Amino acid sequence: MAMSLGINILSVVLFIPAFMLSYLRPQSTYGLKWLFLVIAFLGAALAPISVLLSHWGGGVAFSLRITVLAILVLFAIICSRYPFFHRLSILIFPYLIFVNIGAIGLDALDNTSYVFYSSSNWIFAHIISGVLTYASITLAAIVSFSVYLSQKNLKNKQSNQITTLLPSINECNDIQTKLLIFAEVILVCGFISGLSLQYFSTGVILIFDHKTVFTILAMLVIAIILFLQERTGVRGKIAVRFIMFAYLLLTLAYPGVKFVAQIVI
Structure with a gap:
C-alpha cells in the first residue's frame, strides 16, 4: 500500500x-x-x-x-x-x-x-537486531569517511568548508571503533537468534542463502578491521575500505535481499 x-x-x-x-x-x-x-x-x-x-x-x-x-x-x-x-x-x-x-x-x-x-517476539527481536546493526555500521561508515576526508586534506595541506566543520580525526577514530564493536556484537547476537529461529521453524540450523552468506562475510570483515586497528592501529584509506565493504555486505544482506525479492523475483 x-x-x-x-x-x-x-x-x-x-x-x-x-x-x-x-x-x-x-x-x-x-x-x-x-x-x-x-x-x-x-x-x-x-x-x-x-x-x-x-x-x-x-x-x-x-x-x-x-x-x-x-x-x-x-x-x-x-x-x-x-x-x-x-x-x-x-x-x-x-x-x-x-x-x-x-x-x-x-x-x-x-x-x-x-x-x-508474526506473533513471535523472537522474530521481532531478530529484526530489531538487524536494524541496529545496519544503523551502527552506517554511522561507522560515515565516521570513517569523515576521517578519510580530514586525512586527505591534511596530506594535501588543503581545507574546505566541509572538512573544517567535521570533528577531529582522533575523536572520529574513537567513535568509529566503538560503533564497529557495537555492530559486531549485535550482528553476532542477531545471527545466533536467526539460527535458532531457523532451526525451530525448519529443523535445519543453517541454510546458506544470500542473506546468510553476506552476514557471515560482514562479521568476518568487521572482526578483521577491529583486529587490525587493535594490533597495527590501521586507519585512513585501509580502514575506510574495510568499513565500506562491511557496509556494502550488510546493505546486500538487509535491504538488498528485500529489494531483489520485490523487484527481480
Missing part, C-alpha cells in the same frame, strides 16, 4: 533544517541543534508510524524508513554522550535525505503482498 505523497514529502522536508543548520550555522547552540534533530526525528517517524498503525511492513521502502529512524536514534544517543558528534550532521543528513527519497521511489512496491505478520 503506497504511502500518501504528502507524508512522503513532509518526511523529507523535516530533515532539511538540521542539515542547513550544520552547514550554515555550525556554531549554533546545542539547544538549537537538538531542536532540529527532534524535528528530523519526527520526519523520520511519520511514514513508519502511519504503516505500523495497521501492520509491520515487509517491503524494502518500509525497511529503509525504519533504518533511517534507527540511525537517527543512535545518532542522538551518541550526541548525548559526545556533543562533538553533532558536527557529523553535515554528512549524516544528506545521506538520510537520499535514503528517504529512495524510499519514496520504492514506496509503490510496498503493497499488501509484502505485509509481515
